[in-house]
Amino acid sequence: MTILYWLRHDLRLHDNELLAALPAAGATRLLPVVCFDPAALGPDRYLKLPKMGPHRLPFWLESLADLRKSYAALGSDIHFVAGSPAEVLPALARQIGAGAVWTSGEFTTEEADTEAAVEAALGPRIPLRRFENLLLLHPDDLSIKVRDLPLSFSKFRYDVAARTPVRTPAPVPRALPPLPDGFGPAPLPTVAGLAATVGVSALAAGPAHPKTARPALGGGETTGLARLHDYAVARHLVGRYDDTRNELLGEAFSTKFSAWLANGSLSARQVWAAIDQYEATHGDRSKGAMQLRLELLWRDYFRLLAERSGRDFFRLAGLRGQLPRPIDPNRKIFKKWTEGRTGHPFVDANMRELAATGFMSNRGRQNVASYLLHDLKQDWRWGAAWFEHQLVDHDPASNWGNWKYLAGTGTDVRDPGYDVTQQARRYDPQGKYVRTWQ
Numbered sequence: 001m002t003i004l005y006w007l008r009h010d011l012r013l014h015d016n017e018l019l020a021a022l023p024a025a026g027a028t029r030l031l032p033v034v035c036f037d038p039a040a041l042g043p044d045r046y047l048k049l050p051k052m053g054p055h056r057l058p059f060w061l062e063s064l065a066d067l068r069k070s071y072a073a074l075g076s077d078i079h080f081v082a083g084s085p086a087e088v089l090p091a092l093a094r095q096i097g098a099g100a101v102w103t104s105g106e107f108t109t110e111e112a113d114t115e116a117a118v119e120a121a122l123g124p125r126i127p128l129r130r131f132e133n134l135l136l137l138h139p140d141d142l143s144i145k146v147r148d149l150p151l152s153f154s155k156f157r158y159d160v161a162a163r164t165p166v167r168t169p170a171p172v173p174r175a176l177p178p179l180p181d182g183f184g185p186a187p188l189p190t191v192a193g194l195a196a197t198v199g200v201s202a203l204a205a206g207p208a209h210p211k212t213a214r215p216a217l218g219g220g221e222t223t224g225l226a227r228l229h230d231y232a233v234a235r236h237l238v239g240r241y242d243d244t245r246n247e248l249l250g251e252a253f254s255t256k257f258s259a260w261l262a263n264g265s266l267s268a269r270q271v272w273a274a275i276d277q278y279e280a281t282h283g284d285r286s287k288g289a290m291q292l293r294l295e296l297l298w299r300d301y302f303r304l305l306a307e308r309s310g311r312d313f314f315r316l317a318g319l320r321g322q323l324p325r326p327i328d329p330n331r332k333i334f335k336k337w338t339e340g341r342t343g344h345p346f347v348d349a350n351m352r353e354l355a356a357t358g359f360m361s362n363r364g365r366q367n368v369a370s371y372l373l374h375d376l377k378q379d380w381r382w383g384a385a386w387f388e389h390q391l392v393d394h395d396p397a398s399n400w401g402n403w404k405y406l407a408g409t410g411t412d413v414r415d416p417g418y419d420v421t422q423q424a425r426r427y428d429p430q431g432k433y434v435r436t437w438q
């Protein structure tokens with residue numbers, strides 16, 4: 001059987017449920033395809049900016065270049081196409097005589113809608129089979145249906161996650177089925193070429209910023225696994241994580257796994273296994289390890305919540321249909337926030353770091369978001385759209401989920417927001433961070 005593998009947020013060989021299922025399916029030919037979808041990359045609804053902005057697009061292309069090398073080493077390659085997946089992929093599947101299209105299922109509405117459109121366009125003769133490659137906890141292992149997910153993280157943590165085993169990561173395949181006849185290596189698009197193809201204005205991809213907190217390793221599974229090894233195994237930083245995670249400067253205060261986790265070049269289960277290994281080696285159940293596991297559960301929770309809530313996850317009134325506190329939409333005020341010119345030094349420093357590097361610490365994200373919502377009284381969806389454009393690690397569930405949480409339109413009500421001046425005093429007492437990004 002020939003299979004078309006539609007690659008999405010699963011850019012890895014390790015712990016890939018789909019690749020692990022190939023031998024049993026008797027696949028004789030495999031065409032791995034990346035489809036550059038103008039709708040997924042192009043202007044967003046609120047700010048009309050490329051959703052995949054100047055930091056994430058190069059990181060993504062680096063990830064694809066790395067994956068392609070790994071595929072080549074296993075006797076395969078990656079085919080690149082551009083256009084609407086619902087038009088391009090069924091045509092390609094028919095061209096190669098595919099018996100099925102396989103992909104890693106997604107939870108957020110735009111991605112799930114695209115998936116449904118591809119499925120409909122394929123018709124009943126070429127089934128679309130979905131695999132799970134995004135989560136830590138496998139949905140098949142949960143004791144509840146996703147529609148019954150508790151609307152409280154604590155309940156999810158204690159009543160659901162605590163009872164769900166984390167699966168051992170699937171092994172890396174030793175070989176992959178060959179490409180269908182007539183398909184060989186084709187050049188990977190460049191940032192400029194891709195920007196033109198998908199109709200977004202050219203995106204300037206500068207070199208890594210010298211002050212970046214994110215290790216300048218580039219994208220891809222190879223660098224993601226190297227960072228995991230370095231952080232968890234070589235430097236034993238897991239044990240310190242709880243003490244350092246609210247810091248703002250340097251590459252070691254938090255894992256910086258997020259960009260790799262977001263495009264799937266690193267698997268959350270692989271990170272979990274590394275924490276297990278850390279604990280086995282060091283013989284303790286450290287607070288750092290516990291806290292890091294908790295963050296990975298937050299990541300899962302937002303994904304499952306996005307699946308449970310569908311379109312409500314993205315609407316102004318959020319999950320409970322309650323409008324957030326009164327807003328006073330003002331594009332000029334919003335623009336100053338994006339440019340790091342609000343006049344609040346701590347907020348401005350964080351926003352400048354984001355624009356220069358595509359990264360901001362979790363403490364920074366909490367504060368700039370709270371400031372936009374509660375001090376400047378702007379629409380949380382504008383803030384989320386700006387983050388989507390800027391973040392190297394953007395993923396729709398974590399980004400829109402965290403924004404909603406802070407806006408008070410998520411599951412738990414967080415009111416009245418942070419006292420940002422007090423937060424700056426606590427987390428940047430000597431003003432070192434603010435001076436770095438002046």
Ligand SMILES: Cc1cc2nc3c(=O)[nH]c(=O)nc-3n(C[C@H](O)[C@H](O)[C@H](O)COP(=O)(O)OP(=O)(O)OC[C@H]3O[C@@H](n4cnc5c(N)ncnc54)[C@H](O)[C@@H]3O)c2cc1C
Pocket residue numbers: 245254255256257258259261262292295296298299302360361362363365366369387391393394395396398399400402403
């Ligand atoms: C307004 C706002 C927007 C955010 N947008 C994103 C986003 O688009 N993509 C993203 O990956 N994270 C997002 N986060 C969560 C968090 O800030 C980042 O995951 C974290 O800062 C990334 O750095 P790290 O990998 O060093 O994290 P670490 O502190 O080392 O945490 C390890 C991993 O746990 C997960 N994680 C940690 N905190 C959270 C959280 N609050 N919610 C969900 N997952 C979490 C991430 O996958 C992260 O890589 C957002 C937070 C806020 C407040």
